[in-house]
Amino acid sequence: MLPSLVTSSLVYGSLFGLMGLGLTLTYLTTKVPNFAYGSFVGIGIYTAYSLLKIQRINPYYATFVSFALAALSSVAMYLLVLRPLARRGSNIVSLMIATFGVDIAFVGIFGIYTDYITDKYSLGDAKSFYPLQADFSIFGTQGVVFVSPLVLLLFTTCLYLLLKKTKFGTAMRAAVENPSLAKILGVNVEAVYVFSWFLAGGLAGVAGTLYALRFSGGTNTGSDLIVEIFASSVLGGLSSLFGAVFGGLIIGASEVMLTNYFAQGFGFLGTLTLSLIILVAGFGLVTRKQARRKLFGTVMLAVGAYLIVDLLVGFTFVPVASQLVSGFGPDAIAYQKGIPLMIMVVTLLLLPRGISSVEWKQIIKRRRN
Amino acid sequence: MSLPQVIFFGVDLVRFTIDFVNFFALYVAISLTLNIEFGYTGIPNFGKVLYIAGGATFAGSIAGRVAAYILGVQIKGDFITYVPQIINDVNSELASNWIAAISILVLGLVVGGAIGAVFGYISSFPAIRLREDYLGMLLLAVAQFYQIFLRGFGPLVGGTQGIPVPDPFFYFSTLGLGVRDVVGAAVLATAALLIYFYSERVARSPLGRTLRAIRDNEDAARALGKNDVAFRRSVLIVASALSGIIGALYTFYIGAVGADTWQRYAWTFWPWLIVIIGGAGNNVGTVLGALVFASMTKGLQQSQYFLQPYVPFDVNWLQYLLFAGILILVLLLRPEGIVKEKPSPTLPKSVLKGIETLKRKEKV
Known part of the structure; x- marks a missing residue:
């Protein structure tokens, strides 16, 4: 099964x-x-x-x-x-x-x-x-x-x-x-x-x-x-x-x-990984030239840094990180449709013509060189 | 003191008039804000429900808590769980304390307006960048998400069950049956009238001409030094704030707020229908459209009593089919609506006539 x-x-x-x-x-x-x-x-x-x-x-x-x-x-x-x-x-x-x-x-x-x-x-x-x-x-x-x-x-x-x-x-x-x-x-x-x-x-x-x-x-x-x-x-x-x-x-x-x-929580390691991903992605965006992406990246950088600090000092601030570790429970269902929506917003912001516009071959080539 | 009853063919005319004025004023107000956005500025706002629902839910939720706090009503445990009892106590306090009642009303309207403005500001980011089709999809999806979110999220308005809202007009319900509703409808009608005058003033001002220039030819407007991004952003903020205020007023009038009220057909589609029927880009048309819409809806609701025994379903469903049909027919046969958009006079008519006679004299 x-x-x-x-x-x-x-x-x-x-x-x-x-x-x-x-x-x-x-x-x-x-x-x-x-x-x-x-x-x-x-x-x-x-x-x-x-x-x-x-x-x-x-x-x-x-x-x-x-x-x-x-x-x-x-x-x-x-x-x-x-x-x-x-x-x-x-x-x-x-x-x-x-x-x-x-x-x-x-x-x-x-x-x-x-x-x-x-x-x-x-x-x-x-x-x-x-x-x-x-x-x-x-x-x-x-x-x-x-x-x-x-x-x-x-x-x-x-x-x-x-x-x-x-x-x-x-x-x-x-x-x-x-x-x-x-x-x-x-x-x-x-x-x-x-x-x-x-x-x-x-x-x-x-x-x-x-x-x-x-x-x-x-x-x-x-x-x-x-x-x-x-x-x-x-x-x-x-x-x-x-x-x-x-x-x-x-x-x-x-x-x-x-x-x-x-709903179930990411656990300590999961939350740490998630925060690190947010941090790194934010850092990547901040180094871009466009002001819009910079702003977006700064926000992500701040969120990631906040989560990691909150996690490491043991949830002393607004308990976002602790909720992520232990989960939102059945409340999570309320945010369910937020996930496709977020993906849609991020797509429109960063990749307005969708995944089909990404030229994978060129990216792979660039990586190899 | 109680309202008189005038029964005409089984319909209580007084009650009917109150309901009609209330419904008409509500839709005039909302459609006028949509007309500022779409009719004058050309922003296709397919997420209208978001701003109204945002204003209404936050205003209802916060007003209840603040009222309980300032009136010293005991909250034992969770607010949402005990809310019927709390609001009951709050209302009996509000009946005697008119300063508190007015403050709660004003607070609710300010919160509603502020939330509407914030939502409007946020949606201005996609609105100034995306093409109409992408923007329509995004705003529709965001509005739908907000409704689904409300259904699952307890702390704000208690999900689908909803919560009662403190009633600033509670004093009037102690006076007699129906008096409160007259006052409520009068307040809504005043709000609609104010929005009408505001909207008419915007249309006749240089600002209105700028907005139309941006709508008709963005590049030309930009070339003439008009910052189209800033104009679009402020239009969205103002129109959304007004929608939020109307949402808050409606919540106070109804006396409760929940998740299921905020369906996209009632709060996004009907205003669009009204603007399209009446004719986009002019306020008189919008009011006429709202009049047509309100009369048909209320007429259909009254005919329910005669029709219901003959059909095996709820007669109210027919209005969806009817209005969808009307919309498509209007789009096909008379896309400019009942009243065509005209160049709006920038000065009062008497002054304009004076200028014309002066010109004529000069020629002679």
Whole structure:
């Protein structure tokens, strides 16, 4: 049996990878962040819930239904809302507020739907429910732990093959790079966009269904996940598909790991290491030329130094270090979503174009010389 | 003394008017601050709820503690655990001690404004650097995080359960049923009116023209020597401080504060909807938008009693669908809103007319 820290990170990471991939797909086509994307995840969650509770259909079969439902809603949103607005020449803020509007419409739709099924099938927990108990297990480890990384791998590989090896994929890349030029060369840009939105919605639906197997869900769950979805996508660079996959994996794993450490405490050595990392990173930033990074580095330097002194003299000051050593307990859950948020803020400050903009080859070369 | 009851088709008109004025004033005030940010300066603030919630939660939490301290109410153990009893005692003290009541109200507003300003200052760092889409994502995520944080974090407002807040208007509730609510609604309406005049004054001043210049062409404004970064920062700080104050006022009016109130649709989306319907960049439009929004919401709430037996769900959900539909239709069919943005006159109309006649005479 695998430790729950590893399994939770795997599931979280893979699901955020799927969602980040989807959000990035829609961003690439319409150049607008889709604020309603969390609601498509919500569609997946509720498809799994309703099919299991009402029809007794296993959530793994429900993934196909949720893929179709979420994909169709996503295409409907593109065709009925975003495309007419974009054709009208609306600016980016109008498009953003329109996606926000769609998200709000989903608040109503989920509300109406859950009221209805609560009433009709006397389901008391439709508004907020525990993880669905329908998963199989392999050697005592929940099935979704294996399935979600596999699904992520499957979708990523298929997308890679599609983009790099097929004619439609080449057309897709062209349509994203330069729509007007692609149009002149006979690429059906509209078909490409519709396909992107279809796939993006489908990914959200599948991710939502798998999510409901492992974590508790409710009417708010989808829209709460928007923090991690944005963070994954931004970490990946917002316009790189495979960057978003890695972004999602990093966000999911760090959220689970760090929340756990904050809850249980890092121990003396762990806190010391953490403080040293902060200190060294702060020192590295202070030596940079830009004033902004200098300021950031100074703050980090101060925090690191404070933690180490506090730790060494035995928690005489404001007991931050002692809390880090012994843990925040269940309170840590309150800070959980702060972790993806912090990663997003740091990414935007230091690496605005995400991990996909880092040129690893050059860094390795520089190190060798 | 108690409020008169005028029943009209099963609706108590007096009660309805109070609720309506309160709701309308609240949304006018919030939307006007959004209009200063988005309409005049072009900062797409998709995290509006953050500043209102920040002001409201800190004001509610701190006002309760300070009131208990200065009025000498005994706190046995943890504040959050015993808060209903403590606030009960505080309120009965406040009913007779009007100096304390006013001080608590002012303290709450100052705290709310200060927290709003601090949040505004912090968010000005991304706001002056990031493109609209990145900024929208970041502010939306931060606001969502703040709500989730409140849900899990006990000491501030007691998580989802919420805590009661000392009531500076408590004296009026001893006078009769509903009198307090009239006073509360009057205070909110006064605040909304003040913000309207302030916002109108900003729009007509050289500052307003500078802001619009920055919105329309940043580079040109910079080339003319306007420090666009400083202007954006101060707009965000001022608008956020006003939002924080409104949040604090709302908390005092409601009498409690918790985590679940601060949903992004109620405090970010509705103000955006109002500004878009009314027309961005003009205050009259924003007020009209708020009027349309408030009438539709309250009308829908009243129709609930007739509709409810016929539908298998809570009728209130329909407003989300309705307003989302209206927003998208407005964006598609009339993106400039009900009232188009006009060049705002910098002098009173009579003076402008005088100048025009003078010019005409000169020509002759």
